[in-house]
Amino acid sequence: MTINQHVPWPIKFAFIAAVIGVGGAIAMWTYEMGRNFAFGPKFSPELVSRLQEQVSTLTEEREKLLASATTIESQQAMEKSVQKQLTDQINGLTAENNKLKEDLAFFESLMPSANRPQGITLQNAKIEMAAPGQLRFRALVMQGGKAVREFSGEMHISLTLVHAGKPVIMEFPDAKSGDASKLKLSFKHYQRVEGQITLPEGASIKSVQMTVLEKGELRAKQAVNL
Numbered sequence: 001m002t003i004n005q006h007v008p009w010p011i012k013f014a015f016i017a018a019v020i021g022v023g024g025a026i027a028m029w030t031y032e033m034g035r036n037f038a039f040g041p042k043f044s045p046e047l048v049s050r051l052q053e054q055v056s057t058l059t060e061e062r063e064k065l066l067a068s069a070t071t072i073e074s075q076q077a078m079e080k081s082v083q084k085q086l087t088d089q090i091n092g093l094t095a096e097n098n099k100l101k102e103d104l105a106f107f108e109s110l111m112p113s114a115n116r117p118q119g120i121t122l123q124n125a126k127i128e129m130a131a132p133g134q135l136r137f138r139a140l141v142m143q144g145g146k147a148v149r150e151f152s153g154e155m156h157i158s159l160t161l162v163h164a165g166k167p168v169i170m171e172f173p174d175a176k177s178g179d180a181s182k183l184k185l186s187f188k189h190y191q192r193v194e195g196q197i198t199l200p201e202g203a204s205i206k207s208v209q210m211t212v213l214e215k216g217e218l219r220a221k222q223a224v225n226l
Helices: 009-038 045-110
Strands: 120-133 134-144 151-163 166-172 184-188 190-198 206-215 217-224
Touching: 120 206, 120 217, 134 151, 134 184, 134 206, 134 217, 151 190, 184 190
Parallel strands: none
Antiparallel strands: 120 134, 134 190, 151 166, 151 184, 151 206, 206 217
16 A cells, blocks of 8 residues: 655745745845935835835745645655555554464364375475575474374475575585484474574575485475475
8 A cells, every 4th residue: 555645846846936036036125125225216105115015925925835835744744654654554464464374274284184195294384585694494294194193203404506606405404413403303293393594695595395204214395485
């Protein structure tokens, strides 16, 4: 939603020109009065009074124009503030709506269904950039079937990158980091998995694949689009 109510430039220019013109007129009348008093013909009281009235009228008009210009600027500032508030509200509602959709999909996936795949599956897998060089991932690992057992395994993420102009395969977690860094899985029905990955500086992502392993054997895999 965007509010575009602004005063056209011709109107602004007319205000500015009017203010300058009034000020110039006052200055010229003041100058002429002084010059004529010093060098010119004598002034009658009626002429002096009429000139004073004209100066007063022009001064009043100038003040009105200045007040109108100030009012217009204040209205524009208020409109910008209202527009920002509405934009923030829309962004907040959009984020809340997306979260509700994800929660709905999650609970629907937990409902009993004859069409649910047997065994281990990856659901609602998602990859997104959280910040420059920071990748956020999340997924739901589920176990279907009548004979549900306690599952114990781990998740593995393989990223195909382009770094320094060359293709690079990055494994997460790094196998050299030991067991402490592994994305361990232990559940009977489902488990949420989420976290962040720090990318090499200047690297761009080409593709991502998530896999679920049990004692080194593949149980599920899914390609994820960024």
